[in-house]
Amino acid sequence: MGKLLIVTIDGPAGVGKSTMAKRLARELGIPYLDTGAMFRSVAWKLGEGSWEWDEDKLKSELASFEYTLSGIGEESILSLNGTPIGNEVRTEEVGMWASNMATLPVVRSFLKEAQQSLGARFSLVAEGRDMGTVIFPEAPRKFFLDASVEERAARRFHQLEQMGKPADLEELKEQIAKRDHQDRNRAVAPLKAADDAVTIDTTELDKEQVFATLVQEMQK
Numbered sequence: 134m135g136k137l138l139i140v141t142i143d144g145p146a147g148v149g150k151s152t153m154a155k156r157l158a159r160e161l162g163i164p165y166l167d168t169g170a171m172f173r174s175v176a177w178k179l180g181e182g183s184w185e186w187d188e189d190k191l192k193s194e195l196a197s198f199e200y201t202l203s204g205i206g207e208e209s210i211l212s213l214n215g216t217p218i219g220n221e222v223r224t225e226e227v228g229m230w231a232s233n234m235a236t237l238p239v240v241r242s243f244l245k246e247a248q249q250s251l252g253a254r255f256s257l258v259a260e261g262r263d264m265g266t267v268i269f270p271e272a273p274r275k276f277f278l279d280a281s282v283e284e285r286a287a288r289r290f291h292q293l294e295q296m297g298k299p300a301d302l303e304e305l306k307e308q309i310a311k312r313d314h315q316d317r318n319r320a321v322a323p324l325k326a327a328d329d330a331v332t333i334d335t336t337e338l339d340k341e342q343v344f345a346t347l348v349q350e351m352q353k
């Protein structure tokens with residue numbers, strides 16, 4: 134087997150990491166790994182308030198969690214114990230639960246091992262908060278996507294509107310800002326750009342422009 138390629142995409146909530154990771158993975162013919170979905174699935178499976186359990190209890194629950202990955206690009210499927218992780222985890226509420234879970238060293242170290250073990254078996258476009266800094270520090274290509282809170286809230290608002298789920302723009306802005314604050318300020322593996330990451334401020338860019346920038350950088 135040839136050498137595996139890892140591309141990392143980090144950035145705050147709602148910046149469009151998943152959309153770009155899927156497209157870039159398709160372009161490269163490799164799977165993409167949504168590590169936010171891993172934190173979300175832990176929170177979803179263990180339920181509200183489980184981030185307050187003691188470490189031993191969390192550790193013993195996590196011992197039965199096994200993540201597998203199949204498919205390429207948009208068709209990548211991340212499963213927990215054989216069941217694909219679906220849209221049930223992709224609400225803003227479960228995002229906040231995941232952010233709470235993500236402050237716990239016991240959860241981070243369990244998922245770190247799971248993420249690195251997938252990266253040892255597959256080429257990946259891996260997206261999250263600490264892909265370039267902690268999980269895959271040796272990755273040859275690293276990106277950090279950023280955008281203002283206002284822009285990210287507006288994007289989420291339009292996305293929900295298109296899905297027929299009208300939301301409150303001000304509430305979305307508050308939720309995103311709160312999650313950002315927690316993700317950037319936690320003690321373990323906080324959200325930040327790796328020193329060797331290419332940062333792209335997407336506030337004024339549309340999806341095609343962001344994707345074109347990623348592809349250009351990959352060709353360098």
Ligand code: DC
Pocket residue numbers: 146147168169170172173228229231232235260261262263264312316
């Ligand atoms: O990318 P997302 O919105 O699905 O992530 C949900 C939460 O999970 C996010 O607010 C913080 C946490 N997370 C993390 O701490 N590290 C990652 N690599 C990915 C997600």
